[in-house]
Amino acid sequence: MKITDITHKTVTVPLLFPFKTALRTVKQIENVLVTVATDDGHCGYGGAAPTAVITGDTLASIRGGIEHIRDNIIGMDIASAEDLFQKLNRCLIGNMSAKAAVDMAIYDLLAKAQAVPLYRFLGGTVKSLETDITISLDTPEKMAADSLEKVARGFTYLKIKVGNNPELDIQRLQAIHGEVGDQVKIRIDANQGWTPKEAVLVGNALADRGINIELLEQPVAARDFSGLRFVREQLSVPVVADESVFSPQDALDLVQMGAADGFNIKLMKCGGIYNAIKIAAIADAAGIPCMVGSMMESHLSVGAAAHFAASRSIVTRFDLDAPLFCSANPAVGGIFYQGSKVCFTDTPGLGVESLHN
Incomplete structure (x- = not known):
């Protein structure tokens, strides 16, 4: 199961009612959704949320981070999970939300390979x-x-x-x-x-x-x-x-x-x-x-x-x-x-x- 591509898209979801904290007020969410494709036709899915006041990550930085991660792990085998996660984490500093999106998509694929729910x-x-x-x-x-x-x-x-x-x-x-x-x-x-x-x-x-x-x-x-x-x-x-x-x-x-x-x-x-x-x-x-x-x-x-x-x-x-x-x-x-x-x-x-x- 080698990674052949990583794509992403941004979705906007209105909230049913405003979400207010001491740091911000949110009326809609914008999430970046990730698809990791492999050479055997499987896809793993993940997502990232820009929360600049907490993580420092924005939509633009998440998109750029995902593309940078793609360039570094493309062609790697899902079965070599430890090497893959090490490369994912070391290929850029920070941008934890982008890393999270790709990480969960890889775990999705790992569980699918074993035909069991991720938990x-x-x-x-x-x-x-x-x-x-x-x-x-x-x-x-x-x-x-x-x-x-x-x-x-x-x-x-x-x-x-x-x-x-x-x-x-x-x-x-x-x-x-x-x-x-x-x-x-x-x-x-x-x-x-x-x-x-x-x-x-x-x-x-x-x-x-x-x-x-x-x-x-x-x-x-x-x-x-x-x-x-x-x-x-x-x-x-x-x-x-x-x-x-x-x-x-x-x-x-x-x-x-x-x-x-x-x-x-x-x-x-x-x-x-x-x-x-x-x-x-x-x-x-x-x-x-x-x-x-x-x-x-x-x-x-x-x-x-x-x-x-x-x-x-x-x-x-x-x-x-x-x-x-x-x-x-x-x-x-x-x-x-x-x-x-x-x-x-x-x-x-x-x-x-x-x-x-």
């Missing part, structure tokens, strides 16, 4: 995962109403976007807790929106008000590892690193510093499944549970993240709701949703049959 190829057995649902940044009243609506739809984990205004964030969480109480697990994601002291202030205020929080995700700036450790040492709530974890080296540094209680692994940050497996192994050795999440991505690339998540026991939390915001699926087949459940088919690889024209 089983990677060692997993679970056929579905339970995702949280994100509550976008808004007024306390709107966020509380949105939370109540999601609970009524059967979601038991809410991921609440906060950041940039600690006092207002406390009001938001009070309003949400007032509506849903303790019947669901509440996760807070500040997207780097606080200083370390602000994060501690909010954490203590919530504890004083009896608002139980399952975890606090990325409260401080991405590279402020010492600030992340300060928050972890001051609060009893588990602190999860997201934007702070791009690479296996980041994971190792955070473990050595004692700066996080968990990692949120995203393929767009780390460059795909090959590196995600390494991050999960470091976390497993350190006894640090992981979450798997995504950027604002379509079913295709979120599906790859889900297959990876289902293959690792150290991954205990799932933030795979992005396709639920999308008005359409640009791929035929793949993962599907039943309420809060992310479900896999028995179709080999990612389960994607083709891309829509």
